[in-house]
Amino acid sequence: MGIFAVYDTTGIQSYIFASNKLRENVGASILVCKVLKEYLSDIIKVSRKENSCAIIDWERRCEKPLEIADGNDIYAEIIYVGGGNAYVAFKDYDAYEQVTKKFLLEVYDKTAGIGIASAFVETNFKDGYSRQFQRLQEKLSYAKGNINHPIPAGNQPITTTSLLTGLPVTISLDYPEPEWLSEEQFLKRNAYGDEHRKIYHTPESEPDPVPKEFSDLERGNSFLAVIHLDGNNMGKAIMEYSNCRDWSVAVPRMRKMSSRISNLYVEAFNQIKMKLARHCKIAADKIESELPLIKIIGDGDDITCVVSGQYGISFAAQMLGAIETLGESNEYYPFPEWESAWPEGGADQKPRISACAGVTLFHSHYPFSEAYKMAEECCANAKRYTRNAREHTSGIAGSFIDFHLHQSGAVVTLNQLRNEQYTTEGEKVICRPYCVSIDEVFKDVYPAYRDFERLMNKWAHAHINILKDKGAWPRSRLIALRQAIRIGHKEIEDVKKWCESRGFILPEDWRAIIAADDRKSENNGNGGKAGKSEYSQIFDVLEFSDIYEDIK
Numbered sequence: 001m002g003i004f005a006v007y008d009t010t011g012i013q014s015y016i017f018a019s020n021k022l023r024e025n026v027g028a029s030i031l032v033c034k035v036l037k038e039y040l041s042d043i044i045k046v047s048r049k050e051n052s053c054a055i056i057d058w059e060r061r062c063e064k065p066l067e068i069a070d071g072n073d074i075y076a077e078i079i080y081v082g083g084g085n086a087y088v089a090f091k092d093y094d095a096y097e098q099v100t101k102k103f104l105l106e107v108y109d110k111t112a113g114i115g116i117a118s119a120f121v122e123t124n125f126k127d128g129y130s131r132q133f134q135r136l137q138e139k140l141s142y143a144k145g146n147i148n149h150p151i152p153a154g155n156q157p158i159t160t161t162s163l164l165t166g167l168p169v170t171i172s173l174d175y176p177e178p179e180w181l182s183e184e185q186f187l188k189r190n191a192y193g194d195e196h197r198k199i200y201h202t203p204e205s206e207p208d209p210v211p212k213e214f215s216d217l218e219r220g221n222s223f224l225a226v227i228h229l230d231g232n233n234m235g236k237a238i239m240e241y242s243n244c245r246d247w248s249v250a251v252p253r254m255r256k257m258s259s260r261i262s263n264l265y266v267e268a269f270n271q272i273k274m275k276l277a278r279h280c281k282i283a284a285d286k287i288e289s290e291l292p293l294i295k296i297i298g299d300g301d302d303i304t305c306v307v308s309g310q311y312g313i314s315f316a317a318q319m320l321g322a323i324e325t326l327g328e329s330n331e332y333y334p335f336p337e338w339e340s341a342w343p344e345g346g347a348d349q350k351p352r353i354s355a356c357a358g359v360t361l362f363h364s365h366y367p368f369s370e371a372y373k374m375a376e377e378c379c380a381n382a383k384r385y386t387r388n389a390r391e392h393t394s395g396i397a398g399s400f401i402d403f404h405l406h407q408s409g410a411v412v413t414l415n416q417l418r419n420e421q422y423t424t425e426g427e428k429v430i431c432r433p434y435c436v437s438i439d440e441v442f443k444d445v446y447p448a449y450r451d452f453e454r455l456m457n458k459w460a461h462a463h464i465n466i467l468k469d470k471g472a473w474p475r476s477r478l479i480a481l482r483q484a485i486r487i488g489h490k491e492i493e494d495v496k497k498w499c500e501s502r503g504f505i506l507p508e509d510w511r512a513i514i515a516a517d518d519r520k521s522e523n524n525g526n527g528g529k530a531g532k533s534e535y536s537q538i539f540d541v542l543e544f545s546d547i548y549e550d551i552k
Helices: 012-016 022-046 093-111 129-145 183-200 234-241 247-279 284-290 309-327 368-392 414-421 449-460 475-487 489-500 536-547
Strands: 002-010 053-055 074-082 085-090 115-123 169-173 179-182 223-231 293-299 302-308 355-363 400-405
Touching (some): 002 022, 012 022, 022 074, 022 085, 022 093, 022 183, 074 247, 093 115, 093 183, 129 247, 169 183, 223 309, 234 247, 247 284, 247 293, 247 302, 302 309, 309 355, 309 400, 309 449, 309 536, 355 368, 368 414, 400 536, 449 536, 475 536
Antiparallel strands (some): 002 085, 002 115, 074 085, 169 179, 223 355, 293 302
C-alpha cells in the first residue's frame, strides 16, 4: 500500500516573533517558507533509491493526476504545498520513514527552532480521496497536539545566554557592534542577509543591506503599523472542494486551488505595494530599498507585513479590496470547476473570496511580538463581524478591517484596553470594525470603511488641504471634540455649541451605521452590553487624523 502523508510546521509565531529585531523576524519567515518549499523537496530528491525517481515540481503539473498511482518506478511525489502544509505521496512506508528522518534533521540543522508535525494514512491512490484526506487531518491534529518543543539548556553556569531569547550563545559578532547571538538568531540573520543580497546584488563581503531595524521603516512620525490579514472561511471551502472520491480528479483540483490561493494573495500584495510606491513617489528601481514596507509572513491566505504608520490602515483596506476583486476573476479564483464538485446547486454554493485585516499602530521600541498579537486580535474581531454579518447578507461573508492605536507601553490584551479606555457612560466610543466590501448587500447593515475614509479626507483633513474647504475645522477644535467624546455627552454638547457659534458644523452623514448586535441593551441599562456611541465613527476619525494617509 502507498502512503499519503502530510507535513506541518509548528510553533511558527513564537519562532518568527521571538525578538524585536527586524532582521531576525524576516529571516525567520524566510526560513519557514524554505522548510516545505525547498528543504523537503531537496531531501526527497537526494533520498531516492537506485532505479527510482521523485517528482517535486507539482506546480507545473496542476492539470495532471498523480503519476505514482500508475505503479511505476516513482518512489515519492509532492502532491501540493500550501497553507503551511505539504502533502506527499510515497510508494511505501519505508520511503516515508527514510525521507521524514532526514527531513527532521535538516530542519533542525538549518533553523534550530521550527517544529515539524507529520501524519500519514495508507492508500492505493485510486479512490476514497475525501475520506482519506479527512482521516489525515484528524491524525495531524492529534500529532500537533502531542508534539513537544524541546528548549535548549540556558541560564546554566557553563553557558552565556542571549539577552533577547535566553538561549545559549554560540556566535560572537564584532561588526557593526559587538554582539553575542544564539544559533537560532545567527541562522535567522544569515537567511535575511542572503535573501536581501539577491535583491540588491550585494557581495557577501559587504554588510547586510537596509532596512536593518524596524525604525528604518518610520516616515513622518514615530509610528509603525503591523498588518495581519487572513482569508475568510478558506478551511471550510477547501474541505468542501476536496470532497471527491477519485484521486485522479481530486489531485489536479487541489493543486490548482493551492497555486491560485498563493498567486491571488501575492498579486494583491504586489498591486498595493506598487500603489504605495506611486503615492510615495518612489522610482521602480528604488522600491525594494526605499519603500517603508516589508513583508514578514506570506503563506497562502495569511499575510503579515510592517509599514510606516500613516499608511497602515489605508494599505490594509486597499489590500482587502484587491483580494475581493482578484478573487472574482477567472485567473485567480481559487476553486475552478466548483460546479463540477457540486453539480446540484454548485453555482449558488460557490464561496465568495474575502478576507479580514487587523492593524496595530505602535512605536518601534514597543515589543513587536505584542504589537503583532494585537493585530491578530483586531483581525479576529473583524472575523467575528464577518460571521455576524452573514446573518443579514444572504450568507455572504464580507471583508472587515479593525485597527488600534497603541501609545502606552503596557502589555495587555486588546479587549482589556478597549474596555478600560474606550468605554464612557456605558457606551463604546469606537465604531470599528468597518466593512470594506462595497456590495449593495452590505449597505445599511454594518459601518462602511468608505464612510470613515470620506470623513477623514473631507472633514478631519480639510484644514491641511491645499485648497481649504469653506468651514474647515481648525485642528484645535477637532482635538477638543475628540477629548469631549471620551468624557461624556454633556462635554460633547458643550463643545458642539462652542463650535457652532463660530460656524463650524458637523458634516452631513457623520453618524455610522450601528448594527443591531452593537446597540446597547435597553433592558439591562448600563449594566448590560456596552453599545456603540452615535459619535463613535467621529471618534475613530479624530483619533487617527494626525497619523492617517490615504494611499489612493
